[in-house]
Amino acid sequence: MTVGNTTTQRSADATATGAAVDIxxxxxxxxxxxxxxxxxxxxxxxxxxxxxxxxxxxxxxGKSTLLKLVSGLLRPSSGQVRLxxxxxxxxxxxxxxxxxxxxxxxxxxxxxxxxLQAEMRGMPKAQARQRADELIAMTGLTGFEDAxxxxxxxxxxxxxxxxxxxxxxxxxxxxDEPFGALDALTREQMNVELRRIWRETGTTVxxxxxxxxxxxxxxxxxxxxxxxxxxxxxxxxxxxxxxxDYGQTMSAPEFARATGRIxxxxxxxxxxx
Amino acid sequence: xxxxxxxxxxxRTTAPAGATASxxxxxxxxxxxxxxxxxxTWRPAAVLVAILLVWWVVTAAELVKPYLxxxxxxxxxxxxxxxxxxxxxxxxxxxxxxxxxxIAILVGVLSAVVMVYxxxxxxxxxxxxxxxxxxxxxxxxxxxxxWLGFGLSPKVVVAVLMAFFPIVISTVTGLKSIDPEMLQxxxxxxxxxxxxxxxxxxxxxxxxxxAGLKVAATMAVTGAVxxxxxxxxxxxxxxxxxxxxxxxxxxxxxxxxxxxxxGVILFVVVELLEYLVMPxxxxxRTDAATTxx
Numbered sequence: 001m002t003v004g005n006t007t008t009q010r011s012a013d014a015t016a017t018g019a020a021v022d023i024x025x026x027x028x029x030x031x032x033x034x035x036x037x038x039x040x041x042x043x044x045x046x047x048x049x050x051x052x053x054x055x056x057x058x059x060x061x062g063k064s065t066l067l068k069l070v071s072g073l074l075r076p077s078s079g080q081v082r083l084x085x086x087x088x089x090x091x092x093x094x095x096x097x098x099x100x101x102x103x104x105x106x107x108x109x110x111x112x113x114x115x116l117q118a119e120m121r122g123m124p125k126a127q128a129r130q131r132a133d134e135l136i137a138m139t140g141l142t143g144f145e146d147a148x149x150x151x152x153x154x155x156x157x158x159x160x161x162x163x164x165x166x167x168x169x170x171x172x173x174x175x176d177e178p179f180g181a182l183d184a185l186t187r188e189q190m191n192v193e194l195r196r197i198w199r200e201t202g203t204t205v206x207x208x209x210x211x212x213x214x215x216x217x218x219x220x221x222x223x224x225x226x227x228x229x230x231x232x233x234x235x236x237x238x239x240x241x242x243x244x245d246y247g248q249t250m251s252a253p254e255f256a257r258a259t260g261r262i263x264x265x266x267x268x269x270x271x272x273x
Numbered sequence: 274x275x276x277x278x279x280x281x282x283x284x285r286t287t288a289p290a291g292a293t294a295s296x297x298x299x300x301x302x303x304x305x306x307x308x309x310x311x312x313x314t315w316r317p318a319a320v321l322v323a324i325l326l327v328w329w330v331v332t333a334a335e336l337v338k339p340y341l342x343x344x345x346x347x348x349x350x351x352x353x354x355x356x357x358x359x360x361x362x363x364x365x366x367x368x369x370x371x372x373x374x375x376i377a378i379l380v381g382v383l384s385a386v387v388m389v390y391x392x393x394x395x396x397x398x399x400x401x402x403x404x405x406x407x408x409x410x411x412x413x414x415x416x417x418x419x420w421l422g423f424g425l426s427p428k429v430v431v432a433v434l435m436a437f438f439p440i441v442i443s444t445v446t447g448l449k450s451i452d453p454e455m456l457q458x459x460x461x462x463x464x465x466x467x468x469x470x471x472x473x474x475x476x477x478x479x480x481x482x483x484a485g486l487k488v489a490a491t492m493a494v495t496g497a498v499x500x501x502x503x504x505x506x507x508x509x510x511x512x513x514x515x516x517x518x519x520x521x522x523x524x525x526x527x528x529x530x531x532x533x534x535x536g537v538i539l540f541v542v543v544e545l546l547e548y549l550v551m552p553x554x555x556x557x558r559t560d561a562a563t564t565x566x
Binding site for chain 1: 452457461462463468472473551553
């Protein structure tokens with residue numbers, strides 16, 4: 001699985017050798033009372049530093065499971081997961097995680113929710129505050145720093161969650177349907193912003209999504225997964241320019257080709273073969 | 274920067290109206306909180322006055338015999354005639370109640386934490402807890418008198434027993450209802466169990482805990498009085514029992530009213546505490562146009 005995309009060469013952390021994320025022949029089986037369920041099988045993915053990779057697939061195909069494996073929240077039944085060449089054994093600290101729900105602490109203001117990351121890690125206070133201010137400005141949260149989560153809209157809450165995930169400059173950002181609960185308009189705005197933030201931070205991003213358009217607009221590569229037991233059906237290289245205007249991208253022929261191919265893979269599995 | 278502002282513009286308008294305004298209002302929220310409290314209390318106060326009025330009319334018109342239901346005036350006179358007597362006994366019951374309540378909070382919260390973190394402890398302790406709860410306190414109170422004598426301790430023990438259960442149940446529920454994603458997030462932040470508990474799990478359980486505390490506060494009063502009924506030579510329970518024996522209904526009524534007031538005051542104190550500890554929660558509750566008082 002070679003990467004022919006030039007954008008991956010603009011990686012910020014040139015020090016990291018080899019793949020940012022290396023998933024090698026991984027399988028996950030859950031044992032319930034009645035039967036064994038195979039959530040994932042034969043999954044091998046290699047993600048270079050600085051890449052933006054989206055994962056799409058039907059509900060229950062193990063997309064989220066894949067992110068849990070990379071973060072170390074879940075251990076594979078077989079196979080190996082490596083993060084920057086290191087075996088993932090337990091929960092990893094060198095990642096940022098964004099869930100579908102913002103998962104904010106309602107007794108903390110936006111800023112203090114972001115700083116939770118620093119408190120848990122024991123980061124130097126002044127440095128953390130400065131970084132938080134940077135991120136607040138970058139995500140357009142300025143003016144809402146002292147608002148409580150219940151005073152923020154869904155999009156704003158998700159921005160806070162994103163800031164919190166980026167506070168410690170993680171080399172890898174994992175996003176599990178981060179915009180799934182937002183309305184279509186806010187979602188498009190967030191897509192544009194995430195693309196910009198990714199380019200500014202140079203983080204490796206792994207994004208799980210249900211939206212094919214979102215996946216193709218944002219990612220360099222899209223991993224399409226089969227229904228349970230989930231495995232990689234195909235990896236689509238998105239041949240769009242680095243500079244992606246939302247409107248222009250939507251009407252680009254390459255966008256239509258990529259989304260069409262993914263739709264074929266996801267929808268008509270009977271005719272795809 | 275220009276591109277950024279065009280993006281965030283529509284977002285701002287979808288944000289709840291006055292989001293920034295309410296954020297700045299927050300630090301000075303205590304004053305408005307008390308005002309809100311007053312606004313919420315006038316209705317029950319009016320009902321109370323109405324009940325007093327009915328009571329007064331019934332007794333003034335002599336619809337019932339005075340030795341069965343004394344007038345509000347007579348009841349008040351009884352208290353004013355021996356202020357030291359009532360103050361002393363009220364203090365005793367207050368002491369037993371508050372001490373029992375405090376011990377119940379300490380033991381209740383601690384055992385809830387242990388139970389949540391250790392399923393083994395939970396499985397072995399839960400049936401015992403339930404057993405301790407369903408056993409009628411009035412039935413085991415004499416046993417505590419036998420064990421601990423006529424002093425304050427058996428009353429405190431009964432108060433603890435009564436108040437303990439709602440606190441444990443509510444704290445366990447609160448600690449368990451944490452969003453699992455919040456715990457996973459905490460793990461990726463490299464937080465240990467103690468840090469996760471202090472910064473995430475316990476604060477998240479506070480609304481449940483306070484619901485339990487409010488129930489427990491009223492139970493603690495009942496517990497102390499039940500303890501006094503079984504065997505005591507001081508306290509409001511003793512006053513009521515004595516008055517009942519002498520068919521001294523004015524004293525009986527006075528004791529009952531003071532006892533109820535004690536429970537109400539303790540409840541209100543817990544509620545004020547709740548407001549002070551969780552202003553975020555209280556504000557959200559009033560936003561939803563629901564009030565407790």
